[in-house]
Amino acid sequence: MQKFKVIFLPEQKTVEAQKDQTILSAAISAGIYINSACGGDGVCGRCKVILKKGTVITQPNGAVSLEERKNNVYLACLTAIRSDLEVEVPLASRMDLDNLNPQEVEQRLKGLYSETADVLPAETDFKEHAFKHSPFANKIYLDLPVPTLEDSLSDLERLYRELKKITGATVIQAGLFNIRQLGEILRDADWKVTVTLGKRDQALEILQIEPANTIDKNFGFCFDIGTTTISGQLVDLNSGKVLGTKATYNTQAVFGSDVITRIIYAKEASGLEKLHNAVTDTMNGIIRELSAENKLDLNNVNCLVCSGNTTMLHLLLGIDPAHIRKQPYVPTANFLPVVRATEAGININPRGLLYCVPSVASYVGGDTTAGVLSSGIYKHSQLHILIDIGTNGEIVLGSKDFLVACAASAGPAFEGSGVSCGMRASSGAIQKVSINKKLEVSYSTIGNTKPRGICGSGYIELLSAMLSSGAMDKSGKLAMNAPRQRESSNGKEFVVVSKEESATAEDIVITEADIENLKRSKGAIFAATSILVRHLGLEFAQISKIFIAGGFGTFLDMEKAISIGLLPDIERSKFVFIGNSSLAGSKDILLSEQAMHAAEKIARSMTYFELSVDPGYMDEYGQALFFPHTDLSKFPTVKF
């Protein structure tokens, strides 16, 4: 295959390109982001470039006017490289990487969080089961038999014949874009090509046909799109290896901290668009960073699997979530179709696909489905519980015979949001704390660096330590006039780390308001779990295992979580902390069609239990607003 040098102006960035590679694809390799709303089909006309030097060959389209043609304007997506080139990318064709005003976003996020982005802790080792490897996008290398007068099948049917033989698929689809290139590519590549296949409903779709063998370059991303935090993982689709993980706050938060305020904001002028752009900007940032760190060409990122709550998935696809909050609480869709990632504004290979993990109901989303999948609770004959601690806490109880889910509005406190010194579980977050009777604090941080704030699991330890040391009473009031206690403009607070020790040069504190916030979060989750168990006529003792999921720490001390009344007081060995189960489930789906089908079955079979219709819920919640609980008989082993 011939290679050519393409220089992009005005940057003067140079990349090597293959004969017949499109200018769009070469630009992506050069890290130049050109608009391409249609996925490189030549219909959107937004990727216009000016040819300054060299020879190209282009395809029919109506987007370039006669006048423009005279001035050497071409569509980057339809124009194939046939010599060394110099190409100017005008400003109008460049992608607006930040649809929101960046200054405004930064400022507003600073007001909300103590930090903005960092690397997640390494994946936990928990993995109960595995699925058959069969990634969402797959590459197949073909050495096709050359046509003869005897075997004169057309190019496309020849390709299908081989692909059907290899994959066993009955329906394979190809769009016009690939068919238009087919004759040329097959002959130029001497009938040796690599086909990228994506899964769309019951069919396989040809995403891309490349000359020669490129099967080693096939990557994908999985995402957990939380109301507060967005986590993404770059995965080598051949080996299944995770090449990197990143999490950052969802910039949508500038428009409201919870799902309901965002649904309302979506109705304002351009509201839906701003929310959509905020989530895609956040995701595109993670994709760009992880791809750059791994020196990876975005053309080789072929697919994306996203889990998230129902509202987040609507906003990702630009669907108005209005009816989710209106009786009878019906979303537009629980099962969203596979779309091109570019249709949703995500910048990967312009023909790459995006799959949303199916949701169950308005308040039980694809994140819960993914969590059930990755935890495996749908496979056991014994009863299991999954508690996913996020801005919305979701609780699922079930077995292989049934699955019932409910959702509790826990708030973002355990994600480090809405509390004065909260932060995500990342480098510098305090996650282990003990306090002696003299109220001296010892702690350790993630990464063992200077402390910058407190993450979710750090707060659990802190509350437990404050209770046992007497720094706080069981109602959450701070002890008067004790060391480290003080009054500030924010009310009463307890100094955990003084500014001399802190990485931020400010005291790291917990206020009475923070404690109130955390108490409501833990109370909501405990009450929801209790009501769900009772609703099914069960008792905690009958539960075989409880999986705790969430991105609030790298580990969780169950003893301490029980001591503050977040988790029920049962045998410790029944608890398993499994980290971000939504992200883990979306990774399972990214790597396995079997997992995709299992997720769809889970979403269809799970039933939703609306807590607010249970007359006991508000009572149970009120009783849980105490450390550990108003009714101490429920926590027999907890002694302070």
Added chain:
Amino acid sequence: MQKFKVIFLPEQKTVEAQKDQTILSAAISAGIYINSACGGDGVCGRCKVILKKGTVITQPNGAVSLEERKNNVYLACLTAIRSDLEVEVPLASRMDLDNLNPQEVEQRLKGLYSETADVLPAETDFKEHAFKHSPFANKIYLDLPVPTLEDSLSDLERLYRELKKITGATVIQAGLFNIRQLGEILRDADWKVTVTLGKRDQALEILQIEPANTIDKNFGFCFDIGTTTISGQLVDLNSGKVLGTKATYNTQAVFGSDVITRIIYAKEASGLEKLHNAVTDTMNGIIRELSAENKLDLNNVNCLVCSGNTTMLHLLLGIDPAHIRKQPYVPTANFLPVVRATEAGININPRGLLYCVPSVASYVGGDTTAGVLSSGIYKHSQLHILIDIGTNGEIVLGSKDFLVACAASAGPAFEGSGVSCGMRASSGAIQKVSINKKLEVSYSTIGNTKPRGICGSGYIELLSAMLSSGAMDKSGKLAMNAPRQRESSNGKEFVVVSKEESATAEDIVITEADIENLKRSKGAIFAATSILVRHLGLEFAQISKIFIAGGFGTFLDMEKAISIGLLPDIERSKFVFIGNSSLAGSKDILLSEQAMHAAEKIARSMTYFELSVDPGYMDEYGQALFFPHTDLSKFPTVKF
């Protein structure tokens, strides 16, 4: 449903629109053609309009810049009407209806043909069989159950549940565009909507969701795209009634009169694009005229079925046909995927679908498949022959057990092209001729109007009459010094109609060169038919029926066609003239999924016999260059 008035500027054209109808759809109703390359998905950004007055609601998209938004620029496809409006459609957003220079085209076509466009004769009554009614695009009216807390299925799954119940389909797909509108439309229409479903591979695709019951407005077009002539038919998809038929010359002819020269031209700079635009311009013209005559909104034209030879179908979809003419003569695809009509540049409902009837091989196209389908020769146990007389003559021999096809390069003479006074079979065409021994000519024309030229069947009668009257000898030479014979700058010619009688005020003549041309055409077809019969070890006597297809006349006198040696000299009752069988087949497919599947089966099972590899073909062709034939024993009943 609320109605609003939309005024389009600068034309000041006013239409009535429903609440939430898009501006694009209202413009189509107003007969204003706005660019919409993406089919109204909001990705191409080419349908920008300026809102001068009124209230709209729009969807997220990245195509409108902040600056444009300030100036009230909206995408017509994503913007819903919410009050009376005034909307300006800027020049840049208007569809360039003629991609070719119109003057140039007109001038060059004038050089090629004596007329450009006219109405086809009424469909012949031939119809041997019918298929189950199940049109390519179907409308279904739904009165959906309103969601409740007990029946809280999401909007999309609710729609799918009803559609699956009614259609029995297992896979139904919807694109983001429809899903984004769904929540609003369902509630605004009080859960009473009409869904347009199209067939795509094994799945049903939701093309459109409209409020209220609109099932009576569902139309489609079928087309026969010939190298020389393009014929189109507007069909009411509910009743199956043909509302109008038009045929016109394929404007591609300005780039070459046969398939091979066009394939070569496609390799020139912008050649493929020009050929593609020429065919779509011609088709769009027919669509516009027939829709206007029937006072029909293009939004209600939901699909298109196209038959044509393999090269024509490649050019229609913008696929380079280069390899069709290179050994081993392999097309890019015989089975082309269903695409949106707009992807191919055809202006109907922007979400409407286009299906190409599958081809068999490089020189046996979807027109032959459609002809076999509509003639029904694939269903009989006896042997049948189909002879389709076009620029390429295709001959199929077979039964329900096998089908073998071959193609003969007949040239466009019988379509009235490439002969001095030729014209299509339309109003004013001479189609019946007799000449007495004094060489006095009597004739009649289609529509009984003044003669304008001679159509294909007229030439058959004329040649036969010239032979029997002695005006021409059996080699095709004109008698010397006879009445009506003269020398002109074009060589020897015979005056059929003098300029006094002619509608064109010029003599209508046939030259010796014309006769040579027609002789080669009839010779090629006869030789191909003979060789095919012999190749299969058969004789003409064993053939049960011979169907003659083609757009060359409204009727065909078999006796005369045999007398000039176009058709074999066998029992007259075995011949049936069936008109444009390719168009009839594409209409069958438009109206019936059963016909679509039958066509696919026909294309897969038919085998192609390459005439040029038969050592006897050139001999047979040489012998057929005589009226009726060199070997008179083959035409025992022909006496002059």
